[in-house]
Amino acid sequence: MIPGNRYIENIMLADHVGRGVPGDFVECGTWRGGMACGLMAVSEAAGNAPDRRFHFFDSFEGLPPADAEKDGTAAVDYQKDPDAPGHFNNCSADYEGFAALVHAQGVAPERIHIHRGWFQDTVGHYAGGPISVLRLDGDWYESTMTCLEALYPLVSPGGAIIIDDYDDWDGCSLAVHDYLSRHRLPARIHRTVLSRVAFLIKVAE
Ligand SMILES: C[S@@+](CC[C@H](N)C(=O)[O-])C[C@H]1O[C@@H](n2cnc3c(N)ncnc32)[C@H](O)[C@@H]1O
Known part of the structure; x- marks a missing residue:
């Protein structure tokens, strides 16, 4: 589902952070597992975290309904249209296949x-260990906010x-801004160079 440069920059970022920061890799919103496998592969190739665990969260029933107020009409309209690009049956995925x-x-x-x-x-x-890389890919406000609050x-x-x-x-962007404001966190939104993947780096509190 993810364009090539964006995929590669996600992996490069996870590689860089995973080499320096011990802890588990977590993805919230895995769909069929394309990125999940990339995260596992790059960590295993680095070889410095043989005990690292990989946590994957998904409904495997697709996306919950978008909220018109928080997610916007574009999200609601996209979800209603099975022919929309990237719809993939509302992003549902087969659990056994994953x-x-x-x-x-x-x-x-x-x-x-x-x-x-x-x-x-x-x-x-x-109930896993400290997290090295937390990847959020749940599209909507509540999905993003729920994961930020917990993880x-x-x-x-x-x-x-x-x-x-x-x-x-x-x-998604509203949830990130609301979370940072609610907890008075001064974290910056960083970007990778080619595909401008957005990420935060956790600073010690
Ligand atoms: C865009 S897809 C993820 C793509 C995937 N990371 C990849 O690499 O191909 C979004 C996923 O988030 C999941 N999702 C979104 N909100 C969720 C929620 N509140 N609870 C569980 N799963 C959720 C959907 O089931 C869907 O599989």
């Missing part, structure tokens, strides 16, 4: 944790929070 894919990457099964369900019911129960505090200093939909959906 599980088989991530378990075929050569990582010990006990290091792979798939959390199936709505973020509102799952991310608050995260941002668990990101290690120097860890990255990658915000896939910052430029794509108003609800």
Whole structure:
């Protein structure tokens, strides 16, 4: 689903941060697992975190309904139109297919944790270790905010929070700004060079 340069820059960023900051890799919004596998592969190739765990959160039932007020009419209209580019049946994905894919990457099964369900019911129960890379790819305001509230505090200093939909959906950028303001966090929005992937670096509190 992700264009080439953006995919590569996500991976380069995860590689850079993952080499320097110990902790688990977490993706919220995995869909079929394209980025999930890239995150696993780059961490394994670096070889410096043999105990790193990978946590993947998704409903595997697609996106929840967009909220007209928070996500905007573009999001609501997109969701209503099955022929919209990138709609993919409302981003639904097959759980068994995803599980088989991530378990075929050569990582010990006990290091792979798939959390199936709505973020509102799952991310608050995260029981993994400190987080090195937190990748948010849940499109909407509530999906983004729920993950930030539950998981941002668990990101290690120097860890990255990658915000896939910052430029794509108003609800996502609003959630990031609201979260930072609500918690009076002075974190900056950083950008990669080619595809301008948006990310935050956690500073020590
Ligand atoms: C754009 S897709 C993710 C693409 C994926 N990261 C990739 O690399 O191809 C968005 C995903 O977020 C999931 N999602 C969004 N909001 C969610 C929520 N509140 N709870 C659970 N899953 C959610 C959807 O099920 C969907 O699979």
